[in-house]
Amino acid sequence: MLIERDFRKELNYRTSRSGGPGGQNVNKVETSVTVIWNVAESIFFNQEEKELISTRLKNRINLEGLLQLTVSESRTQLQNKKIATDRIVEMVNICLIKRKPRKATKPSKRQVEKRIQAKKQISEKKENRRFRI
Structure with missing residues (x-):
């Protein structure tokens, strides 16, 4: 069950110059965005x-x-800025999904017997390959 929490008001942004495509635009415009969120001081989530x-x-x-x-x-x-905000919100919301606990199971008697029979068959096959004098 995914519980959407919108904590966008708590996000802070910092910009910087980024590499990559853009020609001379890259050298003069701060297009790279870093989104920062203080987890401990959030009012949208309980402890x-x-x-x-x-x-x-x-x-x-x-x-x-x-x-x-x-x-x-x-x-x-x-x-x-939009991409960064969406990613951080999605990342945090995914973290809050409760995972179902794994239930330990045992193989059935039939499966165990089948595995042992297969092992015996392979053992016999290898035994028959031996060279006897």
Whole structure:
């Protein structure tokens, strides 16, 4: 079950010059957008959800507790800002999906017996290949 949380108001943006296509536009316009979100100070999520986000996105959260994402795909700052915002919202919402616990199962007696019979057959085949004097 996906619970959409829109925490876009808490996002901060930083722009910088980005490489890639754009010709001389790249050298003078700051089109790369970095979106920054402080997970711990969010008012949209409760403590349990914040911990869940922090553990699942621990590789993307820095030591200050900031989740950062940089986008420089488009030639326009506005488009990069939209892409970055959508990605970070989607990333966090996916983290909040509760995973179903795995139920341990045992193979049936029939399956175990079938596997043992197959092993015996292969063993006999290899035994018959032996050279006897």
